[in-house]
Amino acid sequence: MISVVVPVHDEERSVALLHDELSSVLEPLGRPWEVVFVDDGSTDGTFAALTRLHAQYDEVRVVRLRRNFGKAAALQAGFEAAQGDVVVTIDGDLQDDPAEIPRLLAKLDEGFDLVSGWKTKRRDPLTRRIPSRIFNRVTGRLSGLRLHDLNCGLKAYRAEVVHGLRIYGELHRFIPVLAHYRGYRVAELPVNHRPREHGRSRYGMERYVRGFLDLLTVTFMGRYRHRPLHLFGGVGLVLGGVGTLLLVYLTALKLTGEAIGQRPLLTLGVLLVVVGVQLVSLGLVSELVASHHEERTGGRRLEQHVDEILR
Secondary structure, three states: OEEEEEEEOOOOOOHHHHHHHHHHHHHHHOOOEEEEEEEOOOOOOHHHHHHHHHHHOOOEEEEEOOOOOOHHHHHHHHHHHOOOOEEEEOOOOOOEOHHHHHHHHHHHOOOOOEEEEEEOOOOOOHHHHHHHHHHHHHHHHHHOOOOOOOOOOOEEEEHHHHHOOOOOOOHHHHHHHHHHHOOOOEEEEEEOEOOOOOOOOOOOOHHHHHHHHHHHHHHHHHHOOOOHHHHHHHHHHHHHHHHHHHHHHHHHHHHOOOOOOOOHHHHHHHHHHHHHHHHHHHHHHHHHHHHHHHHHHHHHHHHHHOOOOOO
16 A cells, blocks of 8 residues: 655645645556645644545545644654555645656665655745755765755655654654665655645745754764764764873973963863863763663664565
8 A cells, every 4th residue: 555644734725636636646556545644733724624535535534733743743643644565755735746656656666665856946946945955965974875855745665664763853854864874775766846836835944953953963863873982982082182182292391391380271181181081981871871772672673674584
């Protein structure tokens, strides 16, 4: 079964049109399908429109959140409600083209676990395109996953990918990165992007500030979650090494008869050494915690990482 998850917020005029487009695309595939609309605390008539669709079509399912929790929470709710072995996400504003879904599914059949859309000709203002391009490049460099368009709402997943994720806050932007860190195969496919005809965008520049902060979280959790000493210890060794060099330099000056008691370098050197020792100690404690966690969950984690066993 194909499950299409659609997070919506104040998209009263779009949901029926989107369902019609999805139906015209998915019916010819000859596979069972469902569409899970997640109403993320809409204040207009979106839920009423979804209720009418649910009463009219058997494949329509609706999840209503108590208030506007954000796109990550809406996607998480949709993933938990989805019943298909393949999950497709698409935004409810009609800018993503449902006609691209068969191409995404075909790419999955090539052996990939997640296929992310790439809006090659993005129909958004320049004030959104430029920050998005910078954000994608920085994220690719830090995460190691080079995609042109991380935040494209049109994606296709194997069900095990989304069922193994827990996204919250603003982490929906980094689903491909999180999947990549878990060892899943990620691909990107150019898709058509259409101008917005209904509603308005609710995203501003502040989302990129939050996004860069979340990027630090994702990078730490992905690269250093199971080896925190590599991060804390590495930074600690660098700072401690610089501090030690400063103190050696001041010691040499002291031996030549110069007074060093009032020099700022002495304070800086001692501070760097102390901070370096603290960071190394923090890394060791974190390693102990991570090791204890691995001992308790090692079996379950192995099952999550194994792709295939030939006996």
